[in-house]
Amino acid sequence: MDRRKARSRDEIFNAFLILLKKKRYSNITVKDIIDEANVGRATFYNHFETKDDLLKSFCQKLFEHIFSPEGDCDLPIELDMRYTLEQRLVHIYYHFKKSKKDMLSILKSEDADIFWGIFVPYIKKLFEQEFLDSDLPDNYLVSFYAGSFIETIKWWLNENMATSEKDMAEYYIKAAKLEEK
Amino acid sequence: MDRRKARSRDEIFNAFLILLKKKRYSNITVKDIIDEANVGRATFYNHFETKDDLLKSFCQKLFEHIFSPEGDCDLPIELDMRYTLEQRLVHIYYHFKKSKKDMLSILKSEDADIFWGIFVPYIKKLFEQEFLDSDLPDNYLVSFYAGSFIETIKWWLNENMATSEKDMAEYYIKAAKLEEK
């Protein structure tokens, strides 16, 4: 890809993040973004169709990084073997905490619902292969666990992530009563 | 209250509901609303500060009705004694199903996140007095249960509410492993 294009894209993403820390999504205008990014108006619309389109790309980038199965993950080794559910949970929590400063401002904003909405499918994927031994409908359980997981992450954010990742995973498994026998 | 005022208010709420069934919230303009409601522009702004303000009032009315502890509730008697958690759950499910046609169009829309966001505090109140016997933080559990409850209601809506209220309550208690004893 053309260097210029990549650069502009980065600038816009960057500006968007900076603005999200200052004000809520719905109050950010395209003019705000291009001013902060030092980019022409036409350039913005050359990259993204609308502001919502930018949001979507932005979240995808953010979440894909968090949920990337391997790759550029600098997790301590013992946390990186995500075989048990607990370990996989810790992995997610870890990434959340790592992006704490970004996450906090985005996911606690007044418009946070928009972000969480985009977040849900990723979480569901996390639970999809589990819990097939129940007599409840599969999708029901996926919804059940995804919902509780997300809402407890919100709790975590509101507590300023004071609880450790390991404790969070323990909490979750205890609350959901998922102890391996 | 002046009859005229009440009437205008009703007309606006009504028009809003009709429009919500046709298009997503963010695409509804104030002009749409006043046209549908047959009401002057100034009248709208005499009642509500903004479109968001209308949404808020609208949801409050909707949810307060659902969560009203007693009163104008025509539930079959055996469902109306909401002493156990199960019975209280059934009560909520019942009201959801009763407002099915409204709920479906609103809560499955693309902007549904906005509505669910307003919905969460009500659900949390439902769980607040429960589960104080755990060694997990109280608020953590409230978040846990509220999150799973809401997400499973979404599942229910997506299945067109094919499952009965009683089964839904059973599902929930089973998934959360809340069997008494």
Next chain:
DNA sequence: AATCTATTGAACGCTTCGTTCAGTATTATG
């Protein structure tokens, strides 16, 4: 009957949107 209150709808200024275009700068390529 007299007073108070709500509705009306056109008009206004303002903000934001998304597009266009001609001119300029940067990059990839051969």
Next chain:
DNA sequence: CATAATACTGAACGAAGCGTTCAATAGATT
């Protein structure tokens, strides 16, 4: 290096919505 292709610029534009104002009208309340 020369050339073609691509990207950026920024002003300008029309369209859409917003929220407000006001004088005139109609309806409630006592």
